[in-house]
Amino acid sequence: MLRGLAAEVARHAGVHEGCRVVKISKEGGRQIVCTEAGPVLRVRDVVVATQMPIVSDGLFYTRAYPISHPMLAGRIDPARAPDGMYISTSSPSHSFRVHGSGSELYMVAVGGTYKTGETEDEQRLLLELEQFVGREFGVDQPEYRWINEDFQPMDGLPFVGRASGSDQHVYVATGFNAWGITNGTSAALLIADQILGRENPAAKLFDATRIKPVVGGKDFLKENLHAAQHFVGDRLRTPRSELPVPEQGAGMVVKVHGEPLACYHDETGTVHRVSAVCTHMGCLVAWNATDRSWDCPCHGSRFSCDGQVLCGPATTPLAKAPT
Template sequence: MPHAPLNRPLWLEHADTAFPALEGDLDVDVAVVGAGITGTTTAYLLKAAGKRVALLEASRIAFGATGYTTAKLTVGHSLIYRALVDSFGVETARLYARSNQEAIERVSDLVEQHGIDCDFERTSNYVYAEGASGATDIEREVAAAQAAGVAAELTTETDLPYAVAAAVRVAGQAQFHPWKYVAALARLVEGGGSRVFESTRATDVRSGSPCTVETSGGRVRAQHVVIATQLPFVDRSFLFAKAHPTKSYAVAATVDEQGAPRGMYISVDQPTRSVRSTPGPDGRRVLVVGGEGHKPGNEPDTDERYARLERFLLERFDVEGPEYRWSTHDYTPVDRLPYIGRLRRGDEHVLGATGFAKWGMTKGTLAASLLSDAILGRSNQYAELYDANRLDLGRSARRFAKENATVGAFFFRDRLRTRDGREAIERLAPGEGTIVRAGAKQYAVHRDDHGTLHTLSARCTHLGCIVGWNPADRAWECPCHGSRFGGDGTLVQGPATDDLPRQELPS
C-alpha cells in the first residue's frame, strides 16, 4: 500500500506568511496569544472596532490545530443535540445551535466582505450510520436537533459511493481552506497600529493594569490579553481538569471531480470516519478522510491508525493512494460545551477559549465573537452558556470524575513502568523512541535519522506526567493534558511552555 509522506498536512502545503518575530517591548490595547482561527479572528474583530492589537504566534500563522483540521463549518457536531437536550434541556441546545450557525455566517460575511480566496463552499452536513443500531441513534438525533431549531432531516440519500442506513442532513453549512482564510485575516490585522508576530512564543502572562505578556522576543503590555492556544498555557480556572485531549488523524488523496462527495460527512459508527473534499489541481478535487481518535501519548502503534484510514480511502473511493497525512488533537469538555471568556472570576483582563471538541472552525469563530464582545463591553446572549468559570456540570459530573481518574492513572501508572534502560536504548533504530528507567528516574530517549541519541527527562514540563512516544509523527506526547514535543525535546504544542530538558543517563 502506498503511504503519504510523514506528517504532510494538505492545508499548509503552500503556506507563505512571513511576519517578523517580536524584538523588544511593545504597548498595545490587546495582546492575543495564538494565531489560529480563534486568535486571528479575535484580533481582526478588535482591530475593526478600533483597538490596537498585537497577535503573537509561537510558530507560524495557522500552524497549530487550525492547519491540521478537516475544516468543516457546521452545527452538526455528530450526536450532539440528543446529549445536550438530555443533560441541559432544549433551550441550551437551541442556544448552542444558533450560536454555531451565526459563526458560520460570520465566516461567510468576512469572506464576501474582503474577497477572501479560501475555497469557501456552501454544502450540506451529514451525520450518518451504516448499521441498524446507529440508525436508531440517528433518528433520535434528528428529533433532538429539530427541537433545538435546527433544520435537520432524516435521509438515506447521500453522494457517498456506499450506502448508509440513516443520516441527519443539515443544509446551509460550509467548508473552506483554513490556512487561506486565517492568513487573509492576519494580513488584515497588520497595520494601523496593530502588529502580527510569528516565531514569538509567549511564556507567561501577568494580569494587571496593564497586563504583561512575557515572550521569547520581549514584553507586550496591554489592557487585555486573550489566550487562544487550545488549552491555555496560563490556566487560572483549572480548565485542564475540565477538558481532556483526544488525538485524531487524517489522510487525503486527489480524486476525479465526479468521484468526490460534495457534502461533509461524519459517521456515528466506530471507528469514526470523517469525509469531505476540497478543490484540487487541474479541475480535480482532494478527498480528506479523518478519524481514529484516541488519547495522546498512549498508543504504541500510531502508524496503524494512518494505515486504517488509508485502507478506508482505497476501499471506498476511486483513488490511487494518499498524498497527504497529518494528525492533531483537540480538547473535549466534560459537559460538551466549550469554555470561553474570562479565565478567573474577578479578573476582567485575561480571557481565553478551549474545549472545541474537534469542531474548532465553527467554535473558534464563535469564541472570537464572545471574546471580542467581552473586551469591548458588549453584551452577548451566549456568554453565560459558554462561561469559562461555570461550575454546573449538569449530568456530566460522572464524566468529569472519570476523565480526571484517567489522568491520575496515567500519572501514577507510567511511573511504575520498568525497563532495562541500556538494553532498550541499544535496540533503538533510527527514528524510534522509548521510555526507559535508569535508577529512580525515567528518561525519554530518541535516536534520530542520523543515529544521534537524544536523552531527555520523561516528565512533561506542564504538570509532570510521563510522556509517550508517537512513532508515526516522531513526537513525544503527554497523555494527561496533550503537550507535544519533538524527538529532541523541543516544545511543539502546549499547554507546556518549556522544552523537555536534556538529561544524561547515569553511568
C-alpha cells in the first residue's frame, strides 16, 4: 500500500526529502512552509501529519499523550511462522506478523505500551518481548530492536481536520494510538474531502478542535499533571557531577554547575554532551538505551544522541553543552 501511495504522489506532485519543516507561517492569505534551510513552499493548504503537530494551533500536545512500544525482528523457522497478522488480548499485549518470503522469513513483533521516557519500563518490556518470541516462535536471537512512538488522544479518537477555527487552511492528523494504517487512511480521505469542500460523515466525529470534558477530562488532567511532575521532579532528582562520563554505550542526565546535561559515551570513546532541556517546553529528556536517543517524557519529542531533532513537537535541536 505504501509503495503504491508513494508512486501516486511522485506522479502528481513534487517530493522534498532530506529537509525538516520547522515552521508554518501565513502571509498574504497563503501558507509559508519553512524548513531548516528557509522558506520553500507557498501554498493555500497545509496538512501537518508529523505524529504530534509542530504547529501551536490547537495545543495538541496537551490533548494527546506520548506512548511507546518496544519492537524487534528476527529470523524465524518457516515451519513455525504464523500466517497472518495477530494481536493478543493478554497484558502486556503483543502483536506480530511475518515479513519476507521463502526461507528468508523474519518475525516482526511489538510489545507492551509504556510512557515515552520511562526508561525502566522500556527495558523491562523489551526483555519480556524477547522472551515471548523465543518461547512461542523459537526466535532466540532477534537481529533488530527499536522503539516505536505514538500518541494516545484524551478521548480515544484521533484528531483530524482543521487545526483551529481561526485558520481554515491548516490541517492536522494526530492521536492514532498505534492504529496508523487504518486511522491514517481515514484521515487522508477526510482531509481530502475538507480541502475539496465535500461533506464527510466522519468530520464531526474526528473534529480536531473538539473538547470533550466528560469523556476525556480525567485523562486530560492526569496526563498534563504527569508532564508537570516531570518538569519539576526530574530537575530535583538529577544527580550532580563535575565530569559526567557514563559507561561506554550508555547515556545519562547529570547536573554540571547547576545545568542539566545529557551525556552519551559512544563506542569510540567520545563523550557527547548537550543540554538535557527539551527545546519544546523545557522538560528534561531521558536516555532511550534501545534507540540511543534522548526522549522527552512530557510531550514526546525525541532527539539523536548528539541532540538533533528526530521527532516533534520540538523543531529545534538540543542546545550544545557549555565548554
